[in-house]
Structures are given as C-alpha cells and as structure tokens.
Amino acid sequence: MRRTTSVLFLLALRTQAQDCSIPFTEPLFDVRHDSDLWYGNATRFDGGTDSLRLDLYKPVGDGQTERPLVVAIHGGGFYEGNRSELGSYCSSLASMGWACATISYRLGFYGTGLFQPPWAYDPFEVQRAIYRAAQDAKGAVRFLKGRHAQDSTSTTNVLLLGFSAGAITALHAAYMDLPAEKPVGAGALADVQHLFTFYPRPDLGAVEGELHTGSYDASVLGVVSMYGALLDTAFIGGALDPALYTYHQTGDPIVACGFNRPYWGIGFGIPDNDPYLFGSCAIAPRMQHLGFAPDRYHATVYNGNEHAVHDPTAIFNESTQWMRDLFCLSTAIPVAGTTAPGLMTYPSPSSGLITLEGTDGAPGLLRVQDITGRLLHEERCTEWPCTIDLSAAPRGTHLVTFVRNDGMTRRTRIVLR
Structure with a gap:
C-alpha cells in the first residue's frame, strides 16, 4: 500500500x-x-x-x-x-x-x-x-x-x-x-x-x-x-x-x-x-x-x-x-528519543494483572500514564514476559511506555475494566 x-x-x-x-x-x-x-x-x-x-x-x-x-x-x-x-x-x-x-x-x-x-x-x-x-x-x-x-x-x-x-x-x-x-x-x-x-x-x-x-x-x-x-x-x-x-x-x-x-x-x-x-x-x-x-x-x-x-x-x-x-x-504525554515497534499486552481488557512482551528481553523502565500524562505506575522490568499489577489504577485506556537501558522506547495502550 x-x-x-x-x-x-x-x-x-x-x-x-x-x-x-x-x-x-x-x-x-x-x-x-x-x-x-x-x-x-x-x-x-x-x-x-x-x-x-x-x-x-x-x-x-x-x-x-x-x-x-x-x-x-x-x-x-x-x-x-x-x-x-x-x-x-x-x-x-x-x-x-x-x-x-x-x-x-x-x-x-x-x-x-x-x-x-x-x-x-x-x-x-x-x-x-x-x-x-x-x-x-x-x-x-x-x-x-x-x-x-x-x-x-x-x-x-x-x-x-x-x-x-x-x-x-x-x-x-x-x-x-x-x-x-x-x-x-x-x-x-x-x-x-x-x-x-x-x-x-x-x-x-x-x-x-x-x-x-x-x-x-x-x-x-x-x-x-x-x-x-x-x-x-x-x-x-x-x-x-x-x-x-x-x-x-x-x-x-x-x-x-x-x-x-x-x-x-x-x-x-x-x-x-x-x-x-x-x-x-x-x-x-x-x-x-x-x-x-x-x-x-x-x-x-x-x-x-x-x-x-x-x-x-x-x-x-x-x-x-x-x-x-x-x-x-x-495526549499530553511527551515523546522523545528513538521509538521502536510497540509492546504486546494481554489480556486486554484486564481487571488488573497485565503481561507484556515484545522487548527482545532487554531490561528497562516501565511507566503507565493516563491520557492526560499523569503517572499511574512505574517499575523496572528485568525479566520477560513482564507482569505488572494495575488493580489499583483507575479504569480506562492508558498508555504504557517502556524505555530500555539503551534508550530505545516502545509504547502500547492498555484497557482496564
């Protein structure tokens, strides 16, 4: 195309x-x-x-x-x-x-x-x-x-x-x-x-x-x-x-x-x-x-x-x-650095526990933000697949950003119900 x-x-x-x-x-x-x-x-x-x-x-x-x-x-x-x-x-x-x-x-x-x-x-x-x-x-x-x-x-x-x-x-x-x-x-x-x-x-x-x-x-x-x-x-x-x-x-x-x-x-x-x-x-x-x-x-x-x-x-x-x-x-979320293809998440929608893949196994920092840019969750992922618990996060559509240690960035969306 x-x-x-x-x-x-x-x-x-x-x-x-x-x-x-x-x-x-x-x-x-x-x-x-x-x-x-x-x-x-x-x-x-x-x-x-x-x-x-x-x-x-x-x-x-x-x-x-x-x-x-x-x-x-x-x-x-x-x-x-x-x-x-x-x-x-x-x-x-x-x-x-x-x-x-x-x-x-x-x-x-x-x-x-x-x-x-x-x-x-x-x-x-x-x-x-x-x-x-x-x-x-x-x-x-x-x-x-x-x-x-x-x-x-x-x-x-x-x-x-x-x-x-x-x-x-x-x-x-x-x-x-x-x-x-x-x-x-x-x-x-x-x-x-x-x-x-x-x-x-x-x-x-x-x-x-x-x-x-x-x-x-x-x-x-x-x-x-x-x-x-x-x-x-x-x-x-x-x-x-x-x-x-x-x-x-x-x-x-x-x-x-x-x-x-x-x-x-x-x-x-x-x-x-x-x-x-x-x-x-x-x-x-x-x-x-x-x-x-x-x-x-x-x-x-x-x-x-x-x-x-x-x-x-x-x-x-x-x-x-x-x-x-x-x-x-x-979205008010700033985008900087080099962006690589996005993460894959499952299940979606989720009630809280979410597993992420698609980072080639590289360690880095994971952030979850709502559509206004407010930080909801942050943790380091060193083993993949990486599972995070968002049970306490508000329901809705959120942006997940993973920044590898070498600066490469991957992004995806998740839906919490």
Whole structure:
C-alpha cells in the first residue's frame, strides 16, 4: 500500500474536521435507519449480476455536520451471510453519534463439484471471492463519501469494520490498493471443470473495482478486524497506512490467529483447497516492524479456541473507544528519543494483572500514564514476559511506555475494566 500524506497533515485533518464534544461512546441519540440503498451492480462469480445495497444508520438530534462513518461488513465465509446481521451493531453506534452503514457484497465461489462451499474448487477461488468483496467495499466507501453532504458524514474519518470474512474484506479493502498487489488468482484463469461442464474465470479487473471511481477515493482512517486475516502482510506498507484494531482468539479453528488455511481446525478436507492467510497474531510482527504509533495499532488476543468474541460488550466498548481516539484523543504525554515497534499486552481488557512482551528481553523502565500524562505506575522490568499489577489504577485506556537501558522506547495502550 502507498501512503504519501504526512503525519502532521493527517493530525491536522483529524483535529479540525471532527466535533469531539460528543463522546461517541455513550448512547445519547435516537436513530434513523435508511434501508436498502443501492450502491451499484457487479458481476458475480458465476457471471450473473448482483445488485449491491446497504443500510445506513444515523443519529437524530446530534447536530453534527461531519459524523464519523463506519462501514460494517458481515461474515459468512464468502458464500453466506447478510448485512442485516450487523443492523443492531450499527444502530448501537448510531445512538452514540456515529453514522454506520452495513453493506452487502458479492458472495459465492465454485465448489469442488461434489461439494459446495465452504469446499473450494482450488485456492484461487477463495482469493477471487476476497478480491470481489474488497472491490465492493471500496465502492461502498466511495458511494458514501459521495453523499456526505446528504448524510452529514465525514469524508476523512471513515473506518471499515468487519467480522470473520467481513474482517478479511475490510483488511483487503483498506490495505490492498496498488496494481502490483493484485493476487494472481484475480487474473484470468483456466475454467472450472465440473465433470463435462466448464465455467469461465475471467480477469476481475483493477483492485479498486469499477463502482463510483470518478470522484472520491476509498481511503479510510482505520480498520477494526474481528478475527480477520490477510493474504499478504506486505499489503501494509508503512506506519502511515490506515490504523488497525484486531481481535482474535489464539485457537480460532476457522480463521487462524497465526498463519494457516481457513477451517484449519475443522478438517473434513475443507482447508485443502483454501489459500494460506495471515491472522491477527501473524499481522502483529508486521505492524511492530513498521513502527505504528501506539494509538494507531491495537491487538487484543484472547486465550481461547472459538471463532467469536469472548466478551462482546467489552470488545464493543474497547473497539469503539479506539475508533473514537483516532480522531479525538489528544495526549499530553511527551515523546522523545528513538521509538521502536510497540509492546504486546494481554489480556486486554484486564481487571488488573497485565503481561507484556515484545522487548527482545532487554531490561528497562516501565511507566503507565493516563491520557492526560499523569503517572499511574512505574517499575523496572528485568525479566520477560513482564507482569505488572494495575488493580489499583483507575479504569480506562492508558498508555504504557517502556524505555530500555539503551534508550530505545516502545509504547502500547492498555484497557482496564
């Protein structure tokens, strides 16, 4: 992915364009629901045409002219699911001051002939499904930006949010934007053959797709990925790429937290024709290597084995606060010296005991501060992983800074509940 905008320009946009007198984390408003908005037609995997639609939820009486916008994408393995599944999620966000659209996108891919999806004809079929979905999500973003005056929405504070296949879609829509990043499977391929019937697989076109390409771009401020994954972490090109929040369970059997095929923990031959994907745990080293600022990358990794969120209320609150902080948080904490990639913390949220990793085992000084810069905790860490007890600290989002003895600094955020 390319990003040429300077950090200072991005900061200027986010502080000038958004009214942050609204907390965006409390249900304060009634909600208006505009359903079945058509945003374009696109060719399905089998050559037919899909009419793509979305439902838009907006607050009533909030007085905003540039509401932050969330584009929510449902899951379903790229062959099932419906945008209505995220209706209540969007309604909750709208009651807090957000505009939220839950979108439809092209579903389906060729099965083996004997078995239908989730069994795939070959790994390229799932690649193509991801690619089509990302094209549609980009088109939805451009469509919504194009009607920003009608909806009183921002064109800069736009975020993608998804669950499972929807998170995979969101990640690719946000980070895959160069022609060179087009997967091999998205080009023209040999026909699918089911016995004596052949199904063509034409080139799927440019990464941006064809919907609403004449005016606004499909760039976003950030992504919330709930157990999602990427075909290639190299799509994330630098620390100025969209901010990222990820949630994953360590033993997720459907979308692996690490590097594996979908349905790796299910078996029955389903993973055999799926492509390898990089889950949240495999994306983390890339984010750390690129040096994303601590407020622009957060990973909550839960020690579990479900393809789900272990505590929906806590994770909804945490991710919503994270999104809000992208354009509203102004920290008074000074930054000095050389900054290295961030720490990793778990569990998050926590009730007090927090374990930290990601310092290469080097000793140093650990500080925990609230968002005003007030020091809450300080201790030296000489053995890693380092566990600290913040049971007495106030609840909320705090900044953790670790300064190694050689002056290298690492930072991350923690959430106490």
